[in-house]
Amino acid sequence: MKVKLIPLAIATAFAAQVQAGTVTSDGADIIIKTKGGFEAKTADGDYEFKIGGRIQLDYNSYDGVINKEEGETGSDLFFRRGRIEMKGKIKDWGYEASYNLTDSGSIDQLNTTYLGWGKTALLTFGQQKENFGLEDTGSSKWTTAIERSLPASAFDTGNTVGIKFHGATDLITYNLGVFKSAIDADDNSLDTAVTGRFVIRPVNTGDTLVHLGVGYSMRDGEFDEIGARLGVRGGEDKTANKVKAEYNSGLMGDEMKFWNLEAAANLGSVHLMAEYFDGEVTGASNLPDLAADGYYFQAGWIVTGESRKYKNGIAAFDSVKPKGANGAWEVFARYDSLDVTGSDSSPLIDLTGEEADTITLGVNWYMNSAVKIAVNYVHAETDVEKSGEDDGDALTARLQIAF
Amino acid sequence: MKVKLIPLAIATAFAAQVQAGTVTSDGADIIIKTKGGFEAKTADGDYEFKIGGRIQLDYNSYDGVINKEEGETGSDLFFRRGRIEMKGKIKDWGYEASYNLTDSGSIDQLNTTYLGWGKTALLTFGQQKENFGLEDTGSSKWTTAIERSLPASAFDTGNTVGIKFHGATDLITYNLGVFKSAIDADDNSLDTAVTGRFVIRPVNTGDTLVHLGVGYSMRDGEFDEIGARLGVRGGEDKTANKVKAEYNSGLMGDEMKFWNLEAAANLGSVHLMAEYFDGEVTGASNLPDLAADGYYFQAGWIVTGESRKYKNGIAAFDSVKPKGANGAWEVFARYDSLDVTGSDSSPLIDLTGEEADTITLGVNWYMNSAVKIAVNYVHAETDVEKSGEDDGDALTARLQIAF
């Protein structure tokens, strides 16, 4: 028997060898990788290419003050984000292209970074995050709650086209940039925004981190409101109510300024974070000001013992990488508040909601490094009735795949 | 001479070796492939990535009742479909992203599938086919005729966002899903559709197949017509006439229900297929119903002897893979009919054409696994004159490349 088996084994091995073709490079040695997306880089580090994407499928159900329609429960199932993402490197230059597939397509990020001076001094040109605020600067893939807090939404600088000088060490992270305002008040000349942020990490060892930061943004353009939706997106039609201060129709402020303070800590599997925001919209001499301030506190605990990643480069929390085969489980609570009553008392301004607070409780299941399932409960209260109510509840769920 | 030649050969071999770089993975073994697009997968089957696309360039020429413009011949050259497609796998989760480049961009498919229970029980979340009907469930790349039949178009469930439970064995295929209706009648709450299908294959051996199926769909939303274009797309401006039952302007039904029966056989290089459809739109108590039914018969013969592929997973025909260097040639004929006269007789309903039949004769040349050239002749007849005519002819051609 054994005599027969040996030739068979050889034949099998030979057959396998014939079927499999070789893969070589016509230049530098290349290392490739797939974890759902695809990466290739030269072994000398000169060139890199990466393609992937993210899908966030959300379900929202919301009633009371959260829903615009009085006395009814609103609901929707929709793509919160669907993006194709390419990244790469060509010697001293990195690039990034991220495209929103939803809403008939738009650029999310499209930029190139000069890497020649090292990580402590980078220059990014093109459409990018301005990097203002701890919650806003982190990736939407890895926010703890499904939606960002009320004040972070009210003072979101968005992705704009400009030039940002930034860098980081283990101790500090800084960025300062000039950007084209999202909306040009005047088609003919360029309205600009200047945004900066400085973060210091007195403790930054392994899974233990203390993060303290401050940011500022000053923007020309056209601004008719300061506000935020009440803790949920409310579906594609965005039928969730807002707390906001708004000019009467046709009026526009031409400058917006805001600043923030941020503090966070990572203590093994527990993280704490808080931010305070304050800002205003101003206009011509006769136009009253819109003003708002707000804050949030958040605490999260990864029950299965993992620690949230943190990126020094952008001074923000990042992914949770599950260690076990059953994934990582996280529970969290967040309290946030936005108050727009600081706006000038004027018949030209319409205040809706005036002040709102929400409590968000949630569970995140990081099934593996690519798939996350999140369920959030949101309770919102406003100091003034909207649509005949001053409180409401929402249940939101997300299935996310990042490849 | 020989003494000189040997060192030269060595030098050449050495030079080639120096030029070619190595390609390695920084983790699991990877197998890659290109057949115009690109694929990479880990040898352990945990991860996969695939990128490709499809281009369908169509020419249409059509006259008589098929053309909206009385007495003239319409024509157009246009992209019927142009898509970039990404697919992949991350352990127990698959994903699929397909983006329409035409018409300024839209999502075709964007979904993720839980694979952990095996092929007999899959859960797909996101934008996807609902899988109703044999012709509609198959890929648009591999329909035998250039356009699907009248009743399959009239009762097309489209690609919608939802959750589908599905699976297959060699014997059966099933799917049942809940989806968000393409159009929400009410922005504030979610209109849903429930769609199911069951297929049994009494014979399923190699190239011989007998397929029997039944499907049902029940949809909330807004519906103002049931109908289909007369056998051709009619170009980008869609100037081909329709057979349809339609409410007078402003009226909308709020529910649509339909079912079908399907039968097909693959007998070596010959395939036969037929479907029957029946459905109606209903609305508030005073609104009359729209109703339609229809059927088609199709027979095709691959002259060069290949057999159409069939996918158990979706219970639908798929590609033709040519065996010879000159590709595969197929001829086919299809007869289809759609009748909307079952609609209530009411001044609130506008019937145009009432009943239409088309005969489609065509030739497909599968040049290789990626390139297909199709030419179809369509003859349409309606029982009532439209634009002053009750019959018409069309010639359509398609160049398709799938990479």
Next chain:
Amino acid sequence: MKVKLIPLAIATAFAAQVQAGTVTSDGADIIIKTKGGFEAKTADGDYEFKIGGRIQLDYNSYDGVINKEEGETGSDLFFRRGRIEMKGKIKDWGYEASYNLTDSGSIDQLNTTYLGWGKTALLTFGQQKENFGLEDTGSSKWTTAIERSLPASAFDTGNTVGIKFHGATDLITYNLGVFKSAIDADDNSLDTAVTGRFVIRPVNTGDTLVHLGVGYSMRDGEFDEIGARLGVRGGEDKTANKVKAEYNSGLMGDEMKFWNLEAAANLGSVHLMAEYFDGEVTGASNLPDLAADGYYFQAGWIVTGESRKYKNGIAAFDSVKPKGANGAWEVFARYDSLDVTGSDSSPLIDLTGEEADTITLGVNWYMNSAVKIAVNYVHAETDVEKSGEDDGDALTARLQIAF
């Protein structure tokens, strides 16, 4: 010591080998490459796949007659182009898909080419360049000036859907195609354009080239003007003035015809190029004609000694590949002119600017094969005042990354 070191070296080599996985093909041998984008091809040449893109971030500042707003300086920072590009080959068929990410997405190129007859006789189907004019036929990545000349813009055939027969040898390049006009005057039937070009290269040896060409285009459709912006794009809102002849509102010509002559030379690091254009829009018997003619001369010198690449296949200049570590530096000057006073004298026609000349001086820094930085100064003069002025200046800058 030596005795200890040897086992260590072996252990290290072994560890590296264990970490790195193999990469194989499941069919033909494959060669891959990354230079920021990614390429894979089978060693037998049957299949190819390539993915990449281009980002052009522009800054424009312009005053005087160049700016529509009287007496003010216009400025903008914007993406002139942002594209994702895929190319490939499947045996005898090539394909190309290029998608504009800007302006909510549109197809730039989407076509397939039959390669079976070799480089001297190619057939391209789908959306493509018509190949008219030396400056227009070349890639927008490698034009010497940031924007093309006035007459090349006025007589730009754009990317249209059609069929082009084309080919090249070292001596000649030709193309002749039929295309769908960009705008159909009549939705129901297809308006077409016929465009041809013939180029001869009496000298074509290494870095020395003499190029002589002629082109013609004849187009049905709807045409209301002939003209071009005054040397700059003027930002996303395109607030740069134009020189143009235009029908009064509502009037449309239904045919446009134009031809050109082209001459160019590459003399090592110096290139010279010039084109002359002449064309007209005609309409129904009572409608007067729009007519324009123009020309440009350009001379460029690559100070660092490289030579501009030239592609025989399309008879157009291409990239500059820097040889040194500090990149390649190029200086150039261009003089161009467009005259629309050949239009019929009629109250039905509005002439703006009548004749315009611009001088463009610029510097290009090709940092590496992927990154280009360009700064242009433009001086424009018009023979008639526009917005109260008859001359103006502009400064434009571009950061380009092509991966």
